[in-house]
Amino acid sequence: MVFKRKLDCVSVGFDYPNIPKAPRSCRRKVINKRTDAMDLLASLAGKLLEECESSSASSNAFEVNNHESFGKEIKQEDHLKSESSDQGNSVSRPAYEKTCVVNSFSFPDDGILERTPVSETKNVKCEGVAEETGDVIVNTGFERDGGLGADACNLEDATALGVQFQKSVCVDGDLKSPSRVNGSLARQGNHTKLGRDDDDDEKLYSYHKFSSKFKSYRSPTIRRIRKSLSSKYWKQMAKDLGHYRADAGVKALYRKRKSCYGYNAWQRETNYKRRRSPDRSSVVTSEGGLSSGSVSKLPEKRDSVKLSIKSFRIPELFIEVPETATVGSLKRTVMEAVSVLLSGGIRVGVLVHGKKIRDDKKTLSQTGISSEENLTNLGFTLEPGPSKAPLPLCSQDPLVPIDPTNLSERSAASPTLDTETHHSDDVANPGNIVDNNHLELVPYQKEITVDEEKPSSDPRALVPLPSLEAEALAIVPLNQKPKRTELAQRRTRRPFSVTEVEALVQAVEELGTGRWRDVKLRAFEDADHRTYVDLKDKWKTLVHTASISPQQRRGEPVPQELLDRVLRAYGYWSQHQGKHQGRGAAAHKDLDMNRGRALESGVSV
DNA sequence: GTTAGGG
DNA sequence: CCCTAAC
Structure with missing residues (x-):
């Protein structure tokens, strides 16, 4: 007769038996959440700015575009899944699931941009944008699957993801008040936050010990912003922007899959980011960066170029959800799909008159981008594949380019991409990556002039690049072998029906x-x-x-x-x-x- | 490849 | 849902 362990569930009803468990190896914890697609988008804008803007930018700020809701054009195909229910036990299974194909997102202009004349003046779609009130609006209508149709800018690179920018990030000479930004971002919550509760925001926040001053902004939005300020994001962004030193050996797509904010933390993806670009730019983005887009140039400063990337358009997304799924879960699924798509690795391409500018070292003026005419024909592309980044130090841990097709293997919600368009840039120009990466080994600019004058906000809230970057490096030792290439994507969550x-x-x-x-x-x-x-x-x-x-x-x-x-x-x-x-x-x-x-x-x- | 648990 | 340890 074997005596069984007495269950400690008598009073509480039940509980998990207290079975001693062998100590598990201490796993390194890395505060690292999946890079959100929006981060990347935001960073793109940031990069653009940092590269374009002159040093005199002392009053620049980005306005967050608010997109109350984004309409999704969804094609729905019912995929009846014949239930081969057998198993003798008449165990019922989901009758069928619906497959949705998300073609595009659009972000209605809800007037949030009243303080950003740039984007407000126009919302031009394709190049050949008219000029008005001195604002030059450049168009970047990259689209692969119909819709706006590819324009000249896009011809060269058929592999462009077809992501358009539209009002996701706007540049404005006007410094936005915190409340303003806050308000704008706050309304994004319901759409982009994947998780259900906001509690973890606080946890994460505390983890990163932000200044008390910053704590004065207690809104959920700010908390999200703080969250986004965590070094891991910066690290990610730095990589995305190709600013990491080659010897740093940080993989561009470094992403830790495990979140550590508590049980079920994976469910709580927060997607708000506030970024301060490496140079002098401050970027505040909403997560609603997906829709079609255009870029605007502000007139004010001569010798400087200001652009406003208005929207993104995403390529087709294949989503499969059970018909019993809730709208909320559908939203999350779409969000995840988008995240997977973009966070999986994207690169930015710059096109002038449809021609891709590959030399990252060239200045805008050298490239001719700064000229009015060319600005009109300036375009950007988002392409699948790892962003240009230094190769990892560990040679035994080769950097495996992300192949979007692999994503779909793990998730029905993964974006469906044309296989043939993958890595076009890399494949066609193997040396391109190296070139671009190893030429920008210069550390970030240290000047943090722009936002520091901001009265009520703690400088740290603005994330002084240097320190944060340092922190990032400290938290995740660069030498630490990235263990598995971190390329695997977490499966999309699929609640049990x-x-x-x-x-x-x-x-x-x-x-x-x-x-x-x-x-x-x-x-x-x-x-x-x-x-x-x-x-x-x-x-x-x-x-x-x-x-x-x-x-x-x-x-x-x-x-x-x-x-x-x-x-x-x-x-x-x-x-x-x-x-x-x-x-x-x-x-x-x-x-x-x-x-x-x-x-x-x-x-x- | 499975099972059991912690994260 | 991920990751491991221990089978």
Whole structure:
């Protein structure tokens, strides 16, 4: 007779058994969240500015464009998935899922730009933009899949992602008040924040110890901003911008998959970024950077070029969600898809008169970009593939270019890209990467003149580049082998539907909690996206969910009936560990779960 | 390749 | 959902 461990679930109903677990190796923690697509977009604008702007920029600031909501043009295709439900157990499965193809996003002008004359004056789509009130608006209508249609600028590089900028970042000579920025950003919350609660913002914030002054801005937006100020983001951006020193050996696409803000942290993606470009520019971006776009030039300063990238247009996204999914989850899915697409690695291309400018060392004037005429024909492209970045130090850990096609393998929500367009630039010009990267080894400019005069804000809130960068370097030792190329994408989250939960519960009732492989085979064999580990994890959360009060539960509510069964099964199998595992499901057909539960407190069986 | 748990 | 340890 084997004495079983007494379950400590007697009073609380149940709980996980306290099984001592072998110490696990200390894993390095890297505060690193998936680079958000928007970051990149924002950084693009920042880079543009930093490269264009003259040093006299002392009153520059970027206005955040607010996009209350972005309309999505979604093609929907119903993909009936014939349910080969068999498995004898009549375990029901999702009848079918809907596949959505997101073609584009648009961000209606909600008037938020009243203080940014630049973008307001015009919203031209294609090149050949008219000039008005001195503002030169350059167009960057890069699009691959129809819509605006590729224009001359785009011809050369057919591989352009087709991302257009539109009012995602605007340059303005006017310094925006915090509240202003705050307000604009705040409204973005519902659209871009993937997670459900905002609590973690605070956690992250505290982790990065921002100045108390900055804390005066307590809005969620600011918190997000603070969050974005974390060194990891800077590091990422620096890399994205190609400013990292080659010897730094930081991989451009370095992304740590694991977040460390608590359980289920992965669900809480925050997408607000506030960036201060390496030079003198300050960039505040909303996350709504996706839609079509154009670039504007401000007139005021001679010898300087100011641009406003107005929007992005994303290539087609293939999204698959169960029909039972909520609108919220759909939004998150789309958000993730976009993130995956852009964070997977993008590069910026500069086109003048349709010709790609590859020499990053050239000045704008040398390239002729600064001239009015060319400005009119200035274009930018976002291309898939790792942003130009130094190669990693660890030779044994080769930098594997991100291949968007690999992403889709892990996620149905991954963007669908034309394989043939991948890495065109790199492939065609192998040396291009090296050239561009290793030529910009100059550290960031140290001047932080622009924003520091900002009265009510702590300088640190503005993220002085030097220190933060240093911090970033400190936090993540560059030599630390990037371990796995960090290229793998986290799978998109796919909440279990009630139907799936039911199937899982039933399977566990019959098979127990130690045979996940069998559970998978029995009830989720056709659900390719559900691994047995997923099922195990789901069960874990189900048990937890069932143990907490309904008020504490989140997400699509699971019928109490199911939760009851979860507890019952949990209790039963806790006491019958492995004992019946050899038996078939039939052996438990008439399993008296209630009795089993009642016996939970028993010390032995 | 699975299972079990921590993150 | 990811990552590991331990089978």
